[in-house]
Amino acid sequence: MTETEIRKAIFDALHRIAPEADPQKIRPDETLREALDIDSFDFLSVLIALHERLGVEIPEADYGQLTTLSALVQYLSRKLEASPGKVG
Amino acid sequence: MPSLGADMTEGTLVQWNVKPGDSVKRGDIIAVVGTEKADIEVEVYQTGMVEKLIAQPGDKLPVGAPLALIRIEGKVSTVAEGPAAKPAPGPTPRVHASPMARKLAQELGIDLAQIRGTGPAGVIERHDVEAAKAAGVPSPPSPPTAPAETHAPSGPLRAADGMRHAIALAMARSNREIPHYYLSTQIDMSKSLRWLETFNQGRTIENRLLPAALLLKATARGLVQVPELNGFWIDDQLKISSEVHLGVAISLRGGGLMIPAILSAQAKSVEELMAALGDLITRARAGRLRSSEITEGTITVTNLGDLGVETVYGVIYPPQVALVGFGKIMERPWAEQGMLGVKPLLTATLAADHRATDGHRGAQFLQALDHLLQEPEKL
Numbered sequence: 159m160t161e162t163e164i165r166k167a168i169f170d171a172l173h174r175i176a177p178e179a180d181p182q183k184i185r186p187d188e189t190l191r192e193a194l195d196i197d198s199f200d201f202l203s204v205l206i207a208l209h210e211r212l213g214v215e216i217p218e219a220d221y222g223q224l225t226t227l228s229a230l231v232q233y234l235s236r237k238l239e240a241s242p243g244k245v246g
Numbered sequence: 247m248p249s250l251g252a253d254m255t256e257g258t259l260v261q262w263n264v265k266p267g268d269s270v271k272r273g274d275i276i277a278v279v280g281t282e283k284a285d286i287e288v289e290v291y292q293t294g295m296v297e298k299l300i301a302q303p304g305d306k307l308p309v310g311a312p313l314a315l316i317r318i319e320g321k322v323s324t325v326a327e328g329p330a331a332k333p334a335p336g337p338t339p340r341v342h343a344s345p346m347a348r349k350l351a352q353e354l355g356i357d358l359a360q361i362r363g364t365g366p367a368g369v370i371e372r373h374d375v376e377a378a379k380a381a382g383v384p385s386p387p388s389p390p391t392a393p394a395e396t397h398a399p400s401g402p403l404r405a406a407d408g409m410r411h412a413i414a415l416a417m418a419r420s421n422r423e424i425p426h427y428y429l430s431t432q433i434d435m436s437k438s439l440r441w442l443e444t445f446n447q448g449r450t451i452e453n454r455l456l457p458a459a460l461l462l463k464a465t466a467r468g469l470v471q472v473p474e475l476n477g478f479w480i481d482d483q484l485k486i487s488s489e490v491h492l493g494v495a496i497s498l499r500g501g502g503l504m505i506p507a508i509l510s511a512q513a514k515s516v517e518e519l520m521a522a523l524g525d526l527i528t529r530a531r532a533g534r535l536r537s538s539e540i541t542e543g544t545i546t547v548t549n550l551g552d553l554g555v556e557t558v559y560g561v562i563y564p565p566q567v568a569l570v571g572f573g574k575i576m577e578r579p580w581a582e583q584g585m586l587g588v589k590p591l592l593t594a595t596l597a598a599d600h601r602a603t604d605g606h607r608g609a610q611f612l613q614a615l616d617h618l619l620q621e622p623e624k625l
Contacts, residue, residue, distance in 0.1 A: 174353070176499060177355045177499075178500070191552070199458070202456060206451050209452070218443065218446045
């Protein structure tokens with residue numbers, strides 16, 4: 159899966175939580191939760207959506223690493239390289 | 247028209263889910279009613295048969311006005327019977343849409359305010375949203391960056407800001423009528439967080455718990471120990487509820503908040519409370535709450551820890567008599583038996599009605615909360 163596809167999966171998940179926001183405008187190093195004003199429940203929902211779509215396991219211990227868009231993209235890229243997961 | 251809020255005076259019937267001749271049982275959702283804050287699914291409290299629909303979609307009616315007649319074993323009863331309240335002038339009403347239309351609009355990112363509804367009295371229906379999507383209706387605007395309080399005090403309310411108006415009425419009434427007292431305590435969350443970590447390790451992501459679930463469970467158990475904080479102040483006396491219906495303050499993406507309740511929280515496990523919380527948040531934000539969830543909360547819990555807030559000084563939602571606030575769990579220096587260490591600490595706050603309880607009882611509740619969170623495995 160390409161980085162563009164991963165980014166699209168993230169944007170789709172974020173759009174479901176914050177439909178009024180434009181994820182394209184989020185800077186890569188911006189804190190996602192602050193940028194989109196999403197709480198811990200919303201953030202968990204985003205991770206669940208990514209898990210369901212990409213088939214990637216995200217241990218709770220890793221949540222703290224996933225604060226920005228670039229960190230999330232890199233994390234998912236690494237996970238998918240190690241285990242290709244789902245497609246689409 | 248049921249009363250769906252402390253200061254609701256009128257509502258608009260958005261749609262009927264039943265027709266004359268239909269059988270209904272207690273708990274069935276029979277209609278959707280629009281209030282200043284949201285569209286709410288109205289449940290029926292009797293089992294019987296729909297005799298007649300009195301109100302029509304689009305009708306704006308005072309609280310207490312009958313919506314329908316239900317025949318109960320030969321007897322006819324009205325839905326939302328009660329004394330009619332005097333309608334009060336308010337701000338521009340919110341957009342009325344069926345729950346399906348509201349959900350679809352949210353999924354498609356379409357601004358409901360831009361759509362002209364073709365349903366009864368202009369109610370927006372699913373096909374209106376689909377047509378708007380085809381026509382390229384824009385997404386709703388981003389929420390304002392400046393808070394509403396920056397408006398000139400004497401100026402008019404912003405258009406369609408019924409939510410703010412409803413909150414203003416309830417909170418002004420609270421500060422006017424309720425003699426609040428506040429207590430707070432710091433709780434060592436080490437044991438609770440360790441327990442959560444172990445619990446979550448063995449579970450898939452969708453079955454994991456957030457700390458909020460433990461806090462809700464501890465609150466419900468604490469209220470069983472100190473029931474005077476769980477109930478209502480009505481007719482100059484405290485009416486304690488035997489069930490703990492935990493009202494959860496949920497912020498909405500467009501601004502404002504709703505306080506739907508997790509019913510009978512004292513009887514739910516931590517896992518059930520987590521599932522109930524997720525369901526409530528999802529439905530609150532999609533505009534699909536039920537009337538019982540709006541009206542039956544016996545206490546409010548608000549958690550602003552996600553935004554970095556340390557201590558919450560809440561305003562009680564009348565006629566409730568208490569509000570529990572949770573701040574952020576933060577690592578802090580903590581001295582114990584002469585030794586200084588670092589612990590994850592949570593500040594729990596109680597706002598309580600001094601007519602109903604004294605500080606001593608309030609302190610006992612916070613003490614119970616602390617003790618319960620030191621033994622999370624027993625929650």
